[in-house]
């Protein structure tokens with residue numbers, strides 16, 4: 147059943163919310179439970195569609211999975227090393243299963259991934275990385291087949307920092323005999339969290355969060371209990387929601403150290419932050435000052451907040467330019483924002499956003515996870531009703547967003563979409 151979200155905009159947000167556990171951190175860490183037989187216990191795993199897909203993949207491989215408040219995996223019974231297209235096509239991150247299967251079984255058969263429609267998203271860096279470690283890769287019938295009987299440590303040099311390939315190689319290398327050096331590694335906090343989990347399992351990793359990661363292969367790993375870090379993208383999204391409505395919200399569990407570039411841009415927009423104990427108060431401005439943004443690998447400004455910031459800047463007091471350097475075709479929200487009255491032109495990889503006096507509600511179509519959030523955010527500021535269609539994209543990555551927004555005073559409801 148398809149659903150849409152109806153937002154009645156124009157109300158400043160106010161109240162308190164708590165940031166959920168990080169989706170992008172949970173996905174690789176849950177998958178890492180394949181790597182050692184035993185009972186794993188994960189805390190702060192968000193309740194999301196992508197997590198359910200991951201649970202499905204682990205179960206299909208033979209693991210016993212319980213996903214209530216705590217996410218429990220018993221990976222002892224895993225006997226299969228093949229991940230089918232049925233599950234992998236739903237989520238690109240499932241390709242991370244390759245590194246985990248290589249570590250446990252020295253072989254893997256994984257379908258080529260689907261996932262968000264974000265231009266071309268190849269896996270060439272992942273495959274090149276595996277080959278540096280002595281893994282023989284072949285492809286047939288849409289499956290990538292890995293023969294890792296000769297797995298060994300090696301020097302992996304990525305052409306550019308990629309989050310997924312860094313995670314995949316981290317998993318494949320921790321049991322590879324000898325030393326592995328990953329150069330030009332991605333530095334995202336989710337990689338640091340994965341390395342923390344793997345280290346607790348017995349891996350020897352140095353330099354996670356830096357450009358060069360060194361891994362000394364170990365012979366065996368054991369199960370762990372692990373608490374997932376807070377979701378910096380969800381946190382950033384709610385900061386933008388507060389800002390666009392000129393509201394004031396109190397946020398708990400905010401990973402401020404992982405949001406330095408984001409909070410800096412929000413400050414430039416006129417947002418004020420006050421830290422009291424563990425809570426962060428976000429105070430939206432009366433007028434939004436325009437800013438220029440370029441998305442970059444961490445610690446630069448995250449591409450996953452590009453779409454929400456585009457919404458914010460549609461009502462700024464002047465012109466802003468957002469340049470997207472990470473993904474091609476990540477401007478699908480722009481024509482939809484224009485339907486709400488925004489003045490935006492796309493010039494190659496940049497969007498030129500001229501602030502307008504205000505947005506007016508209209509029906510809009512979401513087409514990926516982050517752009518669905520950006521359309522809801524625009525709806526919070528628009529006069530009248532904004533209907534965001536195909537909201538299943540949002541459910542992949544934001545935990546009960548409408549409930550959290552409702553508690554902050556937004557008028558938002560989920561209804562059945564007829565077509």
Ligand code: UD1
Nearest residue numbers: 170239266267268269270271272308309310311450472473
């Ligand atoms: C992860 C995040 C996603 C975020 C992205 C960038 C998860 C589950 N997802 O995605 O939310 O938007 O990081 O911060 O953590 N590329 C190649 N070849 C490869 C691998 C990547 O060309 O082998 C390209 C991609 O097409 C893209 C860029 O590299 O243009 C960055 O991709 P990557 O960092 O790997 O993103 P993901 O891990 O897919």
